[in-house]
């Protein structure tokens with residue numbers, strides 16, 4: 090009769106993750122084989138502690154255990170007993186403290202996280218979109234349900250290491266522990282590997298996923314799709330898929346948060362006489378911008394609510410139009426005559442900035458003579 094997992098760890102049935110970890114840590118330190126050489130009882134206890142902790146730390150397994158007891162993990166249960174598991178946990182918690190450098194067990198390995206780079210246009214960031222992406226990944230083998238064993242057979246505990254994944258060998262006064270050469274640390278052997286996945290429990294596959302890009306998303310956003318990464322080895326938990334999103338630079342608009350900026354060249358005469366121009370905006374409409382007479386270079390016009398939407402918020406940013414006054418080039422004789430005539434009849438009132446600037450500059454120069 091197997092001991093109750095909660096009793097094994099001396100915790101209540103409502104213990105949280107932290108209590109479990111601390112109880113496990115305390116007991117594992119006490120019963121670790123390195124501290125109890127040759128003590129079979131301590132070793133047995135150590136294995137029990139590991140198994141109890143391995144089950145209770147996993148919310149899914151814990152729920153199954155709470156409901157069905159040990160029966161949850163017997164044949165046909167939730168993936169059964171995993172040989173290499175305890176070493177993984179042990180190293181996760183103790184790390185280098187116990188000498189480190191030990192090889193990670195290959196039993197139920199967590200699948201790798203995947204990174205997928207996705208580029209969208211500013212228009213797509215404006216409206217949001219649902220995109221289909223194809224991700225090369227590894228999925229659990231359907232033939233063997235991820236066990237790696239040929240259907241109808243199941244992996245068996247490694248006879249050489251009895252599932253520990255490690256073997257000890259005495260060398261003089263020392264006892265050396267190394268990865269089990271028969272199962273390569275997995276703790277189990279597969280006599281008849283599944284032909285479809287060659288015993289790996291997973292197969293390479295290109296998977297199509299639908300990704301929802303919300304309106305207002307920013308360049309550099311990382312979207313995490315939990316459990317959509319690579320399948321774990323032999324039924325191990327899957328990794329996550331991270332989508333790294335970048336927004337392509339736009340020909341007309343620069344973005345700063347929810348605001349957009351657009352530089353618009355206008356002619357010298359429009360700036361002087363006044364006028365108007367149309368700008369196309371990301372919502373697919375056009376907006377007329379009025380230019381008052383005497384508009385200076387770099388002047389900004391704010392178009393309220395014509396910027397980007399804010400992620401999951403109702404507000405919308407603004408569009409700032411900055412005009413760049415273009416000096417006329419390639420003048421005809423007639424144009425030159427007209428401008429020369431204009432120059433002749435101009436006064437300081439027509440260009441107060443430059444008139445004021447040069448008058449102050451002159452004062453500054455003359456101050457040296459005093």
Ligand SMILES: [Zn+2]
Pocket residue numbers: 230231232233234235236237238283284285286287288289290291
């Ligand atoms: Zn398979």
Ligand SMILES: [Zn+2]
Pocket residue numbers: 247248249250251252253254255269270271272273274275276277
């Ligand atoms: Zn072995």
